Amino acid sequence: MKIAVIGTGYVGLVTGVSLAEIGHHVRCVDVDVRKIEQLRTGKVTIWEPGLEELMVKNMAKGRLYFTTDYEVALEQAQVIYIAVGTPESEDGSANTQFVEQAAKQIATMIRDDVVVVMKSTVPVGTNDRIYQLLQENLKHNVRVDVASNPEFLREGSAIEDAFRGDRIVVGANNLKAFEMLEEVNKPFGIPIFKTDIRSAEMIKYASNAFLATKISFINEIANICERVGANVDLVAQGMGMDKRIGHPFLKAGIGYGGSCFPKDTKALIQLAGNVAYDFKLLEGVVKVNQERQTILVERLLERFHSIEGKQITVLGLSFKPNTDDMREATSIIITESLIQLGAHVVCYDPVAMDNAKGILNTEITFASNMIEALGNSDAALILTEWDEFKEVDVQVFKQMKSPIVFDGRNCYAPEVMAEMQIEYYSIGRPNIP
Ligand code: NAD
Numbered sequence: 001m002k003i004a005v006i007g008t009g010y011v012g013l014v015t016g017v018s019l020a021e022i023g024h025h026v027r028c029v030d031v032d033v034r035k036i037e038q039l040r041t042g043k044v045t046i047w048e049p050g051l052e053e054l055m056v057k058n059m060a061k062g063r064l065y066f067t068t069d070y071e072v073a074l075e076q077a078q079v080i081y082i083a084v085g086t087p088e089s090e091d092g093s094a095n096t097q098f099v100e101q102a103a104k105q106i107a108t109m110i111r112d113d114v115v116v117v118m119k120s121t122v123p124v125g126t127n128d129r130i131y132q133l134l135q136e137n138l139k140h141n142v143r144v145d146v147a148s149n150p151e152f153l154r155e156g157s158a159i160e161d162a163f164r165g166d167r168i169v170v171g172a173n174n175l176k177a178f179e180m181l182e183e184v185n186k187p188f189g190i191p192i193f194k195t196d197i198r199s200a201e202m203i204k205y206a207s208n209a210f211l212a213t214k215i216s217f218i219n220e221i222a223n224i225c226e227r228v229g230a231n232v233d234l235v236a237q238g239m240g241m242d243k244r245i246g247h248p249f250l251k252a253g254i255g256y257g258g259s260c261f262p263k264d265t266k267a268l269i270q271l272a273g274n275v276a277y278d279f280k281l282l283e284g285v286v287k288v289n290q291e292r293q294t295i296l297v298e299r300l301l302e303r304f305h306s307i308e309g310k311q312i313t314v315l316g317l318s319f320k321p322n323t324d325d326m327r328e329a330t331s332i333i334i335t336e337s338l339i340q341l342g343a344h345v346v347c348y349d350p351v352a353m354d355n356a357k358g359i360l361n362t363e364i365t366f367a368s369n370m371i372e373a374l375g376n377s378d379a380a381l382i383l384t385e386w387d388e389f390k391e392v393d394v395q396v397f398k399q400m401k402s403p404i405v406f407d408g409r410n411c412y413a414p415e416v417m418a419e420m421q422i423e424y425y426s427i428g429r430p431n432i433p
Pocket of ligand 1: 006007008009010011012029030031032035083084085086098101102119120121122151152153154155259260
């Protein structure tokens with residue numbers, strides 16, 4: 001099929017590449033000229049395992065094309081995906097202006113019948129509005145259908161998720177849209193859950209809110225574990241063995257970040273508020289997460305009283321491992337507080353440093369490897385559980401000025417750290433003196 005994808009960010013690029021890989025002819029359009037120029041040279045704009053190889057392969061086969069020209073992208077498209085950003089507005093609601101701009105462009109340019117598919121995460125009711133907007137702006141006598149097809153990929157394993165996801169959710173209100181999306185997605189071999197448009201829109205928000213709830217829940221349990229002498233990792237392991245609960249998202253730490261959970265939880269609270277509903281549980285989840293993000297700084301202050309003039313190493317900057325995405329990363333808040341408290345901050349991340357340099361405080365020093373980052377430091381904080389950190393010989397911490405580690409992701413066994421005489425503080429586990 002001939003498919004256009006609008007927006008080549010994390011979701012649009014992965015969507016375009018995976019649709020090309022299953023045999024469709026895909027044209028991707030973005031307003032960001034530099035991004036498109038780079039993609040056209042065969043270089044991906046995000047760090048995502050396996051993405052570049054698949055992209056280059058499909059470009060070479062002539063099934064994947066990048067452009068800034070809407071006319072070229074939409075020409076003869078039978079299905080058009082909208083995958084532009086829906087960032088957080090000041091009041092917490094999702095800002096749908098980019099989605100609306102994309103819809104207006106589509107309406108003025110299409111000359112053939114199409115199904116417009118919403119991949120972006122949008123508040124319930126948005127697809128109905130987009131349908132109206134399309135109808136009002138059409139320049140030719142064509143049929144346009146709208147379908148909601150929320151995206152569930154996880155950054156860091158997006159390609160894996162595209163080909164082995166648990167389900168594809170399709171919300172539509174007519175047979176043609178369902179049939180088209182079944183045909184598009186058939187080669188993935190993933191079950192398709194068909195529903196109405198509003199329920200599909202809600203599935204996305206409810207799913208993210210539920211996962212965020214699991215994280216805040218286990219973080220609250222971690223706080224109690226610390227006070228009663230239990231070990232949250234063992235508690236989570238034992239809980240997760242119950243199939244009704246499951247292991248994923250029960251890892252205690254310093255809270256969730258990223259481009260989705262923080263904004264989608266707030267957008268759902270706002271959405272509920274718009275219909276006079278106070279979503280108390282989710283408000284609690286967000287509050288717990290906000291408090292979580294500074295927990296390591298508080299512990300550092302408990303240990304040192306003042307960190308003025310101290311050198312603090314920060315290991316891990318991206319909001320989670322296997323991505324260079326710095327959006328809403330906890331490292332932004334932590335490094336800023338450390339600087340405010342007068343510390344000299346040295347950071348290291350295996351892939352996110354280029355992105356981090358444009359975002360973090362300019363007083364921060366960036367080291368080129370873990371050893372360099374640790375040398376001469378008074379304490380180290382681990383913010384992202386990269387394999388590189390988890391698998392390192394913990395001897396590496398002994399070269400610090402004082403080997404004191406505050407681990408926000410429970411990367412090491414406390415017993416091992418104690419044996420190595422490294423002062424070690426982790427999350428929700430008893431400290432071993
Ligand atoms: P992104 O910011 O990485 O990418 C958005 C892209 O859209 C940018 O390249 C931007 O230049 C482009 N764009 C904006 N307006 C445009 C227009 N009018 N025409 C063409 N291009 C335009 O965002 P993302 O992370 O890919 O997220 C996209 C949507 O998918 C959001 O609604 C997000 O909530 C949702 N989502 C994201 C993820 C994720 O892990 N990143 C997962 C699931 C769902």
